[in-house]
Amino acid sequence: MGDIMKEQQSAAVVRLSKDKHRSSLKKQLKNQRTLILLSIPFVIYAIIFCYIPLGGWLMAFEKYKAKDGIFHSKWVGLQNFTKLFSDDIFLKVIRNTLAMGIINLVLGTVLAILFAVLLNEVRLILAKKFVQTVSYLPHFLSPIIVTGIVFDVLSMEHGIINQVLIALHIIPKAVNFLAEPKYFWWIVGLTNAWKETGWNSIIYLAAITSINPDLYEAASIDGAGRLSKIWHVTLPGLKPTILILLIMNVGNVLNVGFELQYILGNGLVQSVSQTIDIYVLKYGIGQNNFSLGTAAGIFKSAVSIILIVVSNQVAKRLGEEHLF
């Protein structure tokens, strides 16, 4: 990204000096006027829909009452935050969000890379195309549909997972996976992997095709087999892409999805299923405790920003690709 910026700047400098000769100052100003007029609605839009809600963060430091509004509610300082962090439920919610976020990140990254590498080794063009197209399919299904599918395949009565596991003698009788807290995080992780592996592999596949073919040829001459070519050429070639996507996804680690946990999370598993977003919805909006809900939202934003800055710094230290 840094390179793009530099390129743009140098291009701008070249163009500016050209422009001086080419067009009169008057025309330049007229051009700018149109651009400025065009950008005014965009500035207003951003302020209303993105920055005014940030002003709503004030609620987290108040005892917000609808009748008093944001500006006249009682100021309570950090009281909402201390309340939040002494709440056992919220501490569990943080743990659940982080655990599912990390499982999603690791499974998502590893499986997408694995799939991209394996697909790249398929020689039959038609089979490769077919597998690739099918692998994108679940990405386009709505989260509600995917949640319904999870219910179906894990069902105790006719669910295919139970049937297969019993047939293979792995379990003696049907298990109610959705009622067992110990399975919940993995169900969410595997479902997300089912949905997004194909989609996430797009960028890795593109990165593999840009690896210099000479490297593979050189490896063949040295007598390398398929596996050692994957290990010594493909994976090192993917390293910059993997790192930059990891940095971006680490910042997103708290966005663990919502539908699966919200709909699958029944009373039996709620100690492991509730995430920060569900907490905001249930205790913030549902119980009209807007101040507490906002405080939880701020906590989530703050952690995300810290995570992305830290992972970016780590990448910089290692002398690798970084975002900013």
Place this chain on the structure above:
Amino acid sequence: MKIKMNRKTPGDIAFDVINGIILTLYMIVLLYPLLNTVAISFNDGTDALRGGIYLWPRMFTWKNYITVLQKSTMITAAKVTVARTVIGTLSSTLVTSLLAYVLSRREFLFRRQLSLLYVITMYVNGGLVPILLLYKNLGLTNSFWVYIIPGMVSAFNMLVMRTYINGIPASLSESAEIDGAGHMTIFFKIILPLCMPVIATISLFTAVYQWNSWFDAMLYNRMSDNLTTLQYELMKLLNSVTNNNATAETMKNSTGQVTPASIRAAATVVTSLPILCLYPFLQRYFVAGLTIGGVKE
């Protein structure tokens, strides 16, 4: 040397076989649940409760589809969903492209500031509660426009689009400028037509998002039944399936051949069919689009 490279060693063959098995298993895991849903959607509802339906219906019927398509809430939801997908995609693509164009103009004085104003929104947002209050104050709750206006400008799509516009030779718009064309002419006559691949990508992303939305319907328009969406209706169906009491009740009320589970299967097929038919044809565009952005969703 070429011949040596193409000759298959036993190790290569073993690798190909194992790779083939792994990818075949993956395909089965991906496709089986979907094909099973299709089979159940064509099967008699009460019969399906006995289980044992895998890839093919046992008692074939159209009843589930007829029930779904005759439900008045489903028809309302379908109309709302089509409207929000069409209006939302067109407006968002146009507006986002215009912003990308403005920010692609290197001579623009406030380019950096405006760009930053939007890039920040990718990382920080007010959160659910302040946003809900804002929409209430703006009169966007219990309104169709809550589906269209708040998501109109996407910073991510704008970046993808701007990267693409920056790759278009500057000489094209420069020569138009010499001919006296204004920004609107350049945008509509030169930039937009050349951006079709990336526009296809952005439109697909937006359309899929709009088509699959339900949370906004639940959070902002819960009180307005005439603003429900397909996925929100599907979620209500899903909840009634998981609730056994509801199952018994619906079965008594209905003709005894459809169940919430079989209706849900039919509704799943109906609501996902349009996108599943469309995406294979747009594949080369979104693959290119994702690679242009150099970043993913």
